[in-house]
Amino acid sequence: MFATRPARANILVPVKRAIDYAVKIRIAKDGKGVDTNVKYSMNPFDEIAMEEAVRMKEKDKDHKITAITVGPAKAIDTLRTALAMGADNAIHVQVGDNDIVEPLAVAQIIKKIAERDGNDLIIAGKQAIDDDTGATGGMLAGLLNWPQAQFASKLEVSKDGAVKVIREIDGGLETLETKLPLVVTTDLRLNEPRYPSLPNIMKAKKKKSEAIKPADLGVDITPRLETISVENPPERQGGGKVESVQELVAKLKEAGVI
Amino acid sequence: MLARNVLRTARASRFSTAPGRFASSLVFLEQKGGKLNDQALTAVTAAKAVGGDIAGIVIGSSADVAKAVEEAKGIEGLSKIYSSASDAYANNVAENVAPLLAKVIPDKLISHLFGAHTAAAKNIFPRLAGLLEVSQISDITAVKGEDTFQRPIYAGNAILTLKSSDKDKYKIITVRGTAFDKAKKEGGSAAVEEVAATDASSPTKFVSEEIVVSSRPDLASAAKVVSGGRALKSQENFEKVLDPLADALGAAVGASRAAVDAGYADNSLQVGQTGKVVAPELYIAIGISGAIQHLAGMKDSKLIVAINKDADAPIFQVADVGLVADLFDAVPELVKELGGK
Numbered sequence: 001m002f003a004t005r006p007a008r009a010n011i012l013v014p015v016k017r018a019i020d021y022a023v024k025i026r027i028a029k030d031g032k033g034v035d036t037n038v039k040y041s042m043n044p045f046d047e048i049a050m051e052e053a054v055r056m057k058e059k060d061k062d063h064k065i066t067a068i069t070v071g072p073a074k075a076i077d078t079l080r081t082a083l084a085m086g087a088d089n090a091i092h093v094q095v096g097d098n099d100i101v102e103p104l105a106v107a108q109i110i111k112k113i114a115e116r117d118g119n120d121l122i123i124a125g126k127q128a129i130d131d132d133t134g135a136t137g138g139m140l141a142g143l144l145n146w147p148q149a150q151f152a153s154k155l156e157v158s159k160d161g162a163v164k165v166i167r168e169i170d171g172g173l174e175t176l177e178t179k180l181p182l183v184v185t186t187d188l189r190l191n192e193p194r195y196p197s198l199p200n201i202m203k204a205k206k207k208k209s210e211a212i213k214p215a216d217l218g219v220d221i222t223p224r225l226e227t228i229s230v231e232n233p234p235e236r237q238g239g240g241k242v243e244s245v246q247e248l249v250a251k252l253k254e255a256g257v258i
Numbered sequence: 259m260l261a262r263n264v265l266r267t268a269r270a271s272r273f274s275t276a277p278g279r280f281a282s283s284l285v286f287l288e289q290k291g292g293k294l295n296d297q298a299l300t301a302v303t304a305a306k307a308v309g310g311d312i313a314g315i316v317i318g319s320s321a322d323v324a325k326a327v328e329e330a331k332g333i334e335g336l337s338k339i340y341s342s343a344s345d346a347y348a349n350n351v352a353e354n355v356a357p358l359l360a361k362v363i364p365d366k367l368i369s370h371l372f373g374a375h376t377a378a379a380k381n382i383f384p385r386l387a388g389l390l391e392v393s394q395i396s397d398i399t400a401v402k403g404e405d406t407f408q409r410p411i412y413a414g415n416a417i418l419t420l421k422s423s424d425k426d427k428y429k430i431i432t433v434r435g436t437a438f439d440k441a442k443k444e445g446g447s448a449a450v451e452e453v454a455a456t457d458a459s460s461p462t463k464f465v466s467e468e469i470v471v472s473s474r475p476d477l478a479s480a481a482k483v484v485s486g487g488r489a490l491k492s493q494e495n496f497e498k499v500l501d502p503l504a505d506a507l508g509a510a511v512g513a514s515r516a517a518v519d520a521g522y523a524d525n526s527l528q529v530g531q532t533g534k535v536v537a538p539e540l541y542i543a544i545g546i547s548g549a550i551q552h553l554a555g556m557k558d559s560k561l562i563v564a565i566n567k568d569a570d571a572p573i574f575q576v577a578d579v580g581l582v583a584d585l586f587d588a589v590p591e592l593v594k595e596l597g598g599k
Contacts (some may be wrong), residue, residue, distance in 0.1 A: 233410065
């Protein structure tokens, strides 16, 4: 059956609008979240996912790439970035500005879309740098009962749908062989994402974006986890500087670590 | 719900947890080549903090499971060890292991699954959560109650306290190893119960692995860590400068993302939000500026030492002892002072 699989992969790339990685976050006054009046950008692992999909398409024009985001109105900016990087079209699953959509709900939404649109390859980031949960991709693979290739640092998809992937594991690397349909999650070293060029940003404005609500897909996004509080971590005080290596050694001895 | 109520009635009198509450935890005892991953012992400690009955589960190929079960039986605080063996379980292939856990958890009336936040659990647990359609609670640093946990978010720059609702019938939890002590491997005498292997028809096949062999202590659990950054300038320097210091201290070697990306160090050595989280007695950051993503992986170290040429580097804001100096002069001098080569 795999010999007859068309060369074309119908790729879905979930992207998340997250607080920019370089922003030093502040705890919100109500102690239930962080100050959101800051710069946002596409989650870095999702940029890598987008880049990988685009590189696949550059090798074989028959592939189709859809970017999808679950987020508030402003998340459209993240989709525009994805389109400017090379996605063919985009899906915006719209939620309210204050809605928290947990990984399970996101995975349930993406599952419905993948089934609706006949996607056979989902490339997601390994974790979002805001909630740091790292669960959406794996949950999605479980929900769809597809194989998974998590923390990928090298991905090769053959024309017949066979996949070879190198994964980052504790202590080194692991090589797996699997098949489409597949969920891949990206690790940092999979590739270096491109910056969208100005002409591509202009072209992206003409690309199609579909807007849909979770309820249209029959997905309940009510959180299952209640936020009790968000606090600052215990603060570390720098202990000051020493002038010489001898002084440094004396401090280490004083602390009893040597 | 029904199953849990039955369980509560049947066993409530045996446990002295808070009245009306009951937890039955399962700890994923990760093994490799028949040897338990010590990090799993921290997941046992987290399970103990929840209270109630605690069992462990060992999964792998027959030969590995037989060995690892012998080791697991002795872990203090476990009442039972479930074991399941199949060639399909070798190398922790998630597509095969997750369905087994998805069967065991309801069958054995488990309310909480704990595992150390390792690469294997980070791969298996979300798939399992998908199969059971429940949330995952990742990388917890504290247990505040049977359903209330703390975990770091935003690269450790905020601590979230969350409460899981009844909508999540099973709590799927990974544990930050550096935040919990290890349970003792002696003193326990758990009964062993074999669980039939589940069907493993996934197309995913393990091909090979490439593990970085080192004579040094394991990075995640080392008492001392020496880490290098971009300022080392080359792989050759990285080894030439850091290895003698690591040897003199008996320390593990770590690296910043910049050093890994530049090819100076293997990526299994990366410390930070996307690499390993360490909390040793002593962390020496050499030529590392201290980006928030790096600090996320080491700021719970007991004593942080920074050696950096740039007096304004952010690393000095968290370092207990800072030395503004050229690392190529200071580190060899430090090695000499420590009596190394």
